[in-house]
Amino acid sequence: MYGRARSRSSGFFLTLGAAMIALAIVTQQSWAVGPRDAAKSLLAPLESIMTSVAVQAERVTGAFGDVAGLRAENARLRATDAQLQRRLIELNAAAKENATLRQALDFERAYGRRMMAAQVIGLGPDGFTRTLEIDRGSADGVEPGMVVTTGAGLLGRISEAGPHAAIVQTLADSQSRVNVFLYQSGLQGTVSGGPGALPMQVEHAFGATASQGDWALTSGVGGEYPRGLVVGEVSGVTYQPSSTSDEARIAWVNDPANLALVLVITDFLPS
């Protein structure tokens, strides 16, 4: 009896497993991409609502956790209040001028690319695929391959686009690759994806050395990304004189788990 019950369960498992494998094979075909992405887009409004709820819940729970820390922080801040007041007056004067300049420039015109703002409505369901889902899709002009950025710098690229939602493969994905240059030293290199600090292979060049504190920006080499997008700051360098490149670690400017708004560059597609 026990053996028969177990064989029934195993048979049911094999049947369902075969059905799921068949479903995966079918939905991976090129002709199934459209219906598949359309089905995924249907859930986008629900994801958007749940993301809003999750953000509110995070604020409430975060408040409780912050109470003890804030008390200690408050005591420290009281001691430096006088100095901060004086500095604040100086900064206010500079801030007024800064606000005027920002209004005149604004990020899209300063960078010279057409961009579309999109809200983050979902994150990857597990830690193996570092993706975001945004509330813009093909109906809004979003196409697979488009580069996604934030006000801080490069985020990733569109990997799939349904009619009203799209999925962004971020630099945190281990198979992401970006050709960059270091702003101060001018050295070229390649940044790889990863969950923590991004590893970078820095090519050797005569008279230049990679150093901590330098900034990595997209170089445009290879045509995968436009030139000039900030990737991150060099947080450490391992020098390898016997090799043709050094290893650096880049502190990425973006944290996908805490993003609410992203920008899709709509007038650039990889060559």
Place this chain on the structure above:
Amino acid sequence: MSAALLQVTLAPRLAVGGGFPNLVLLLAVCATWNLGVRSGMAWACAGGIALDLMSPGPVGPHALAVLAAAYVAGFWTRNTGRHEPAHAAIAAAAGTVVYSMVVVVSGALSHMPVPSVAVSAQLVVMSAAFNAALMPAALIVSRRLVPARPPEPGLA
């Protein structure tokens, strides 16, 4: 569906060491524990398909992964007492390992980005610990919502 929505909106914000709980997997293991292996596998497929609809790539890999986790959890339900939370936690941890292996292999086969072995191992350990820690509480909540069925006939 609710568990899948929470999985892609709330769960990633609880990440520790890169790993975070898998609510759909927990639900599937609870269903296996309370309602039997076949009911658990059916719920696993439904929840997994919902996850696939909110993930990149084809529809099916997450469903297959959660299905495998529910099947593995079924070994525990057939051989241990259903009132032992420690066994439920172990089943959840084992299910998480199986789930992760299926996700990584299916991701590699469908040309999706997958992390290195070292990173994957870290993620698996953290996620398994998370799910094992949450499983006893999830079991209590699920039993209040849906009473457990008696064991299938012929089993110990």
